Amino acid sequence: MSAHRYPAIEPYETGFLEVGDGHRLYWEQCGNPDGKPAVVLHGGPGSGCSPNMRRQFDPARYRVVLFDQRNAGRSTPWAGEPEVDLATNTTSHLLTDIERLRVHLGIDRWLVWGGSWGVTLGLAYAQAHPERVSELALAAVTSPDRWLVNWITRDMGRVFPREWERFRDHVPAPHRDGDLATAYTQLLHSDDPQVRADAAQAWCDWEDTHVSLAPGAEPRLSVAAPAFQLAFARLVTHYWSQGCFLEEGQLLRDAHRLTGIPGLMVHGRYDVSGPLDVAWQLSKVWPDGELVVVGDAGHSGGGLTPAMIEYLDRVADAR
DSSP: OOSSOOOOOOOSEEEEEEEETTEEEEEEEEEOTTSEEEEEEOSTTTTOOOHHHHTTSOTTTEEEEEEOOTTSTTSBSOTTSTTOOOTTOSHHHHHHHHHHHHHHTTOSOEEEEEETHHHHHHHHHHHHOGGGEEEEEEESOOOOSHHHHHHHHTGGGGTSHHHHHHHHHTSOGGGTTSOHHHHHHHHHTOSSHHHHHHHHHHHHHHHHHHSOOSTTOOOOSTTSOHHHHHHHHHHHHHHHTTGGGSOTTHHHHTGGGGTTOOEEEEEETTOSSSOHHHHHHHHHHOTTEEEEEETTOSSSSTTHHHHHHHHHHHHTTOO
């Protein structure tokens, strides 16, 4: 068992999968081809997969599948392109994509790992296809419901008033009292490249502000490349402005479909952008889900990764 990330590894296979609507998804496989299958669902939406995500899995015991969701990372078309159309990027599309990838790779069942937005996507996938999920491993539990979007885009202004006013005031006055995710979506798709870039920077500045109260938390999105900022902000606001294309309360309502699927929810005590009560409410209706609260972590970092690796090690030999 390891409480630290495993050494860096490279994929033993990569490819692109045509999933329709002009989309090509980048995918890779790492670790042991004969190991326990696991699929990684990245956050954002729009973050894309990173090499560090491979390192939570024992490469001798896991066959790890990572892929970039529609319009993210190395998948095409990319949301950072000026004329990108996100009309065929919804939660339903992503759930179908996951199934297509599973069939393409010849996998019967797999452990589903999700972080942040990947938690929402992983829960939706497990509820739609419970027979295909051996375990759920969920870090930084999130909800797609309207109250949480309002919490992040408005209520958090009570915690970070100066930064929130800057975030709000980037939106033209007539739209400041409305849905800020929708208002930012419009700015991010402006014909003016400077308007797009400025909106992406403002959105990412706010994301880095509220993502953690943990001491020593370092900025990530606000210092990213402008093209990545644009792609990321476009995808986040696209989903948030549409309630993540799920019915209000759907994931808690349908949690009974998770019966028989074991799993872990690991959540940081300092995670103010994803309040702990989301994970707590889910733990009450998912009896097979274990909740671990990490006292030194926000939405990422701290003890989240060691707790997750301990769980992944524990279930690595279960089939």
